[in-house]
Amino acid sequence: MAKDKFKILVIHGPNLDRLGKREKNVYGEMTLEELNAEIAAVAGKLGVNVETFQSNKEGELVAKINTAGEAFDFLVVNPGAYTHVSYAIHDAIRAADLPAIEVHLSNVGAREPFRRVSVVAPACIGSIAGFGAFSYLMALEMAMSMLEADTDSEAAGRE
Numbered sequence: 001m002a003k004d005k006f007k008i009l010v011i012h013g014p015n016l017d018r019l020g021k022r023e024k025n026v027y028g029e030m031t032l033e034e035l036n037a038e039i040a041a042v043a044g045k046l047g048v049n050v051e052t053f054q055s056n057k058e059g060e061l062v063a064k065i066n067t068a069g070e071a072f073d074f075l076v077v078n079p080g081a082y083t084h085v086s087y088a089i090h091d092a093i094r095a096a097d098l099p100a101i102e103v104h105l106s107n108v109g110a111r112e113p114f115r116r117v118s119v120v121a122p123a124c125i126g127s128i129a130g131f132g133a134f135s136y137l138m139a140l141e142m143a144m145s146m147l148e149a150d151t152d153s154e155a156a157g158r159e
């Protein structure tokens with residue numbers, strides 16, 4: 001089946017619009033525009049449709065996830081600092097009934113104690129953290145592998 005039927009939503013949470021300016025020692029020099037360009041390039045190579053969305057507002061992130069269930073096949077989400085506190089984003093991912101991968105540019109497990117807790121993680125299939133832009137790119141590859149494997153098993157009449 002054609003790969004380009006899949007649609008992946010990539011969400012960037014609060015302060016990620018400040019990439020390239022904020023804490024460069026932690027998040028690097030790359031701007032959000034450059035990150036989105038890398039995401040688009042990998043999406044092109046994988047033959048998948050990817051939409052990116054950034055907001056600094058929890059309610060807007062929730063609203064976007066709420067509508068994503070019908071429009072997308074997979075969610076890649078960096079909830080920023082909401083990772084550590086937002087049960088609303090956790091609930092929205094579960095309610096959308098979309099497979100999701102949580103991503104982080106930095107290695108949250110090796111930073112301040114509050115960053116070691118993710119309340120979003122239990123709503124996701126898995127997490128990729130600490131690889132800068134590659135965290136997103138690996139998540140896209142993983143999402144595609146999972147979507148294609150699913151299609152293959154459907155085509156073969158397996159569950």
Ligand code: DQA
Pocket residue numbers: 014015016078079080081082083103104105106107108115
């Ligand atoms: C982040 C990690 C969060 O703890 C932080 O609040 C961010 C960015 C990351 O991508 O490394 O805003 O999600």
